[in-house]
Amino acid sequence: MEDQNPLLLESQICFKIYTLEREITKLYRNLLEDLDMTYPQYLVMLLLWEKDAMTVKEIGKRLFLDSGTLTPMLKRMEVNGIIERKRSAKDERSVIISLTNKGKELKEKAECIPSKLVEDISMDNAELTILNKTLTNMLYRLQGETTSN
Amino acid sequence: MEDQNPLLLESQICFKIYTLEREITKLYRNLLEDLDMTYPQYLVMLLLWEKDAMTVKEIGKRLFLDSGTLTPMLKRMEVNGIIERKRSAKDERSVIISLTNKGKELKEKAECIPSKLVEDISMDNAELTILNKTLTNMLYRLQGETTSN
DNA sequence: TATTATTTAATTGTACACAATTTAATTTTA
DNA sequence: TAAAATTAAATTGTGTACAATTAAATAATA
Numbered sequence: 001m002e003d004q005n006p007l008l009l010e011s012q013i014c015f016k017i018y019t020l021e022r023e024i025t026k027l028y029r030n031l032l033e034d035l036d037m038t039y040p041q042y043l044v045m046l047l048l049w050e051k052d053a054m055t056v057k058e059i060g061k062r063l064f065l066d067s068g069t070l071t072p073m074l075k076r077m078e079v080n081g082i083i084e085r086k087r088s089a090k091d092e093r094s095v096i097i098s099l100t101n102k103g104k105e106l107k108e109k110a111e112c113i114p115s116k117l118v119e120d121i122s123m124d125n126a127e128l129t130i131l132n133k134t135l136t137n138m139l140y141r142l143q144g145e146t147t148s149n
Numbered sequence: 150m151e152d153q154n155p156l157l158l159e160s161q162i163c164f165k166i167y168t169l170e171r172e173i174t175k176l177y178r179n180l181l182e183d184l185d186m187t188y189p190q191y192l193v194m195l196l197l198w199e200k201d202a203m204t205v206k207e208i209g210k211r212l213f214l215d216s217g218t219l220t221p222m223l224k225r226m227e228v229n230g231i232i233e234r235k236r237s238a239k240d241e242r243s244v245i246i247s248l249t250n251k252g253k254e255l256k257e258k259a260e261c262i263p264s265k266l267v268e269d270i271s272m273d274n275a276e277l278t279i280l281n282k283t284l285t286n287m288l289y290r291l292q293g294e295t296t297s298n
Numbered sequence: 299t300a301t302t303a304t305t306t307a308a309t310t311g312t313a314c315a316c317a318a319t320t321t322a323a324t325t326t327t328a
Numbered sequence: 329t330a331a332a333a334t335t336a337a338a339t340t341g342t343g344t345a346c347a348a349t350t351a352a353a354t355a356a357t358a
């Protein structure tokens with residue numbers, strides 16, 4: 001099973017992660033269609049459902065996204081009426097993102113998503129646990145390099 | 150280690166894959182900077198270095214990308230002088246993508262990339278093998294659903 | 299305290315990604 | 329063979345990503 005040619009596309013784990021990410025986004029696209037949000041937007045909502053009212057900075061830190069991505073995305077979410085954006089009174093540099101009532105109400109409709117997703121993926125728990133561990137390990141190594149500057 | 154709240158962000162494998170994909174793209178960005186190409190463009194080049202002259206259709210099938218992504222990307226690669234695009238004489242609907250001399254010459258400069266990447270990731274072979282297997286499995290399940298329509 | 303440095307978002311510009319539609323060419327079939 | 333169906337790219341429109349820069353506010357310090 002050794003790889004003769006390191007340039008051979010199929011042998012590359014990175015390509016699989018690249019492809020898998022898009023397949024997963026596709027799954028979420030279907031699951032989130034009713035909620036009228038995208039996967040990255042759903043990630044923001046997960047944070048806010050867990051703890052309402054966070055700054056853009058905090059959200060960026062948790063999702064590893066910068067303002068160039070978040071600012072326009074959060075504006076779209078504001079237009080859709082699921083979040084509010086307002087400057088912090090304490091520190092005018094910061095923008096606080098909080099849920100609207102509509103945004104809060106969506107939580108209930110989203111509760112079923114993780115289980116549906118696990119169903120779609122249809123892998124047994126043992127394998128998922130190993131995968132989770134390996135991904136965590138890999139992520140730790142890569143982010144150790146990247147976030148240290 | 151069981152998860153109380155299934156909506157908790159950190160517990161989600163999908164988020165890790167989403168994050169990992171961007172970390173990997175970041176690694177490639179650095180490695181490919183000299184070659185003046187992006188990661189998706191590099192994937193196209195891998196295919197062409199392996200077998201020159203493919204249609205857009207074939208490339209899309211291998212990379213799971215559609216013409217909405219490929220057409221503008223291939224045009225950029227053409228502008229950069231690494232590939233050529235021309236209509237097939239046999240079937241005017243198809244566009245054949247082939248390497249220019251500059252594109253062929255880049256292969257040599259790219260030979261070192263996989264090893265550098267493995268170095269950056271710095272995971273042992275056993276773990277990489279398991280990861281590869283699990284990713285393949287997961288991909289098989291997801292694409293089995295998605296590509297069947 | 300006035301100046302400098304840092305921090306937080308926003309902005310600008312480039313490059314994917316993909317759904318949906320359009321256009322042109324080729325096949326199929328009535 | 330003419331009409332209908334299919335196929336391959338291109339186009340249109342929306343939504344991330346991210347590097348690099350800018351603007352405004354706050355913190356640090358000379």
